[in-house]
Amino acid sequence: MPTIKDVAKYAGLSRTTVSRVINDQPYVSDEKRQCVLKAMEELGYVPNSSARRLRSQKxxxxxxxxxxxxxxxxxxxxxxxxxxxxxxxxxxxxxxxxxxxxxxxxxxxxxxxxxxxxxxxxxxxxxxxxxxxxxxxxxxxxxxxxxxxxxxxxxxxNQEEAAYDATMHLIQQGCKNISFLSGDDDSNVSAYRRSGFLKALQESSLPFLPNASYANAIDVNSGREIFRELRRLNHPIDGVFTGSDEVAAGMIYEAIKEGVRVPEDMSIIGFDNQSISMLMSPSITTVEQPxxxxxxxxxxxxxxxxxxxxxxxxxxxxxxxxxxxxxxxxxxxxxxxx
Structure with a gap:
C-alpha cells in the first residue's frame, strides 16, 4: 500500500507539501497541488481519514x-x-x-x-x-x-397554528363534540397543539371535553384502543384531532369494524401527511409538515x-x-x- 512518502517521491516534492495538499491547506501553488493529486491517483494512494480527523479535531x-x-x-x-x-x-x-x-x-x-x-x-x-x-x-x-x-x-x-387550523376545519364541517389526542403530553409540541386546539374551541363557543382527551397516542394500536374508549362515553364524539396519521388510521380501522361511518358519524384528522394517510379508505385529512x-x-x-x-x-x-x-x-x- 503506497504511503505519503511514496507520493512525495513520485511527485518529486517534500512530504510537507504533500501533507498540505491532502489536508487542503494554503501556501501550495496550483502546479504543485495538481502534481500531488496526479501522483496520488496514479499510485492509488488513499489518505487516512481517521488521521485527518484527529489532526483537525473533527x-x-x-x-x-x-x-x-x-x-x-x-x-x-x-x-x-x-x-x-x-x-x-x-x-x-x-x-x-x-x-x-x-x-x-x-x-x-x-x-x-x-x-x-x-x-x-x-x-x-x-x-x-x-x-x-x-x-x-x-x-x-x-x-x-x-x-x-x-x-x-x-x-x-408553528404547531399551535397547525392545530388551530385542523380543529377549525373540523368545526367548519359541523363537529360539536371534539376529542383531542396527543403523543407525549409533557412535550412542547403537545402543549402548543393543545393551545391551538383550545383556541379554536373557545372562538367557536364549543366545550373542551376532558374525558375525551388522551395522551400517549402514538401508533395504530393507540388509535384502535382510544376509539373503543370514545365509543363508551355518554355523549357521542363527532370529531377527533389525533396529532398522528398512524393514530388516525387505527381509529378508522376500528370504526369500520364497528360499523361507524367516517366521516358521516365521526370526522377524523391526522398529522404529518404520511403515506398511510392516502392509502386508507377513507383517505385521511391531515396536516403536512415540510x-x-x-x-x-x-x-x-x-x-x-x-x-x-x-x-x-x-x-x-x-x-x-x-x-x-x-x-x-x-x-x-x-x-x-x-
Whole structure:
C-alpha cells in the first residue's frame, strides 16, 4: 500500500507539501497541488481519514436524537438529514431516546467526549437547564420544537397554528363534540397543539371535553384502543384531532369494524401527511409538515456552526404547514349544506 512518502517521491516534492495538499491547506501553488493529486491517483494512494480527523479535531459525524425511528415522521426526517450531511462529507448516527431523560443525557455526552461534532435534537425531554450545560461542548440545533428560553437555532412548524387550523376545519364541517389526542403530553409540541386546539374551541363557543382527551397516542394500536374508549362515553364524539396519521388510521380501522361511518358519524384528522394517510379508505385529512426541507435546514445550520466555529445563538427557522383535506372529514356534506 503506497504511503505519503511514496507520493512525495513520485511527485518529486517534500512530504510537507504533500501533507498540505491532502489536508487542503494554503501556501501550495496550483502546479504543485495538481502534481500531488496526479501522483496520488496514479499510485492509488488513499489518505487516512481517521488521521485527518484527529489532526483537525473533527469527527465529521453528527448525532441526531429522536424518540423512536419507527415513527414515519422521524424516519423521513432522518433520511433527509443523512442525505444532506453526506453531501457535506459528514455521517449521521441515530440515537433513539425512547422519551427517556437519562438516555437523552447519555447521548449528549457524545458531544462532551468529542465523539461527534454537533447534535440535532428532534425532541427535548429534559428541562432546558440540563441541555444548556452541553452547549459549551459543541453546537446544538433543535428541530420540531420551540423552547422560548433556549438560545440555539430552532427549525419547526408553528404547531399551535397547525392545530388551530385542523380543529377549525373540523368545526367548519359541523363537529360539536371534539376529542383531542396527543403523543407525549409533557412535550412542547403537545402543549402548543393543545393551545391551538383550545383556541379554536373557545372562538367557536364549543366545550373542551376532558374525558375525551388522551395522551400517549402514538401508533395504530393507540388509535384502535382510544376509539373503543370514545365509543363508551355518554355523549357521542363527532370529531377527533389525533396529532398522528398512524393514530388516525387505527381509529378508522376500528370504526369500520364497528360499523361507524367516517366521516358521516365521526370526522377524523391526522398529522404529518404520511403515506398511510392516502392509502386508507377513507383517505385521511391531515396536516403536512415540510419534513425534507426541515431536515436539510437542520444539517445546513449545524454544519455552518461546526465549520465556522461560532457559538450557537437564537435563530428561528419557521416552516409553513398545509392542511390536506381528504375523505375522513365532512367536506362534501359541508359543501352541499352551504
Amino acid at each position: 469527527t465529521e459525524t453528527l448525532a441526531v436524537l429522536l424518540p423512536r425511528i419507527t415513527n414515519p415522521f422521524f424516519s423521513h426526517l432522518i433520511e433527509a438529514m443523512e442525505i444532506k450531511a453526506s453531501q457535506w462529507g459528514y455521517q449521521v448516527i441515530i440515537c433513539q431516546t425512547h422519551e427517556s431523560e437519562q438516555k437523552e443525557q447519555d447521548y449528549l455526552e457524545l458531544l462532551r467526549t468529542k465523539q461527534v461534532d454537533g447534535v440535532i435534537m428532534t425532541a427535548v425531554h429534559n428541562d432546558w437547564e440540563v441541555i444548556e450545560s452541553y452547549r459549551e461542548c459543541g453546537p446544538i440545533v433543535v428541530c420540531n420544537e420551540n423552547i422560548e428560553e433556549a438560545q440555539v437555532p430552532f427549525i419547526y412548524v 419534513v425534507q426541507d426541515m431536515g436539510e435546514k437542520c444539517v445546513e445550520v449545524l454544519i455552518d456552526q461546526i465549520e465556522h466555529k461560532h457559538r450557537s445563538v437564537r435563530e428561528d427557522h419557521v416552516f409553513e404547514h398545509e392542511l390536506k383535506v381528504r375523505n375522513s372529514t365532512f367536506q362534501e356534506i359541508a359543501l352541499v349544506n352551504s
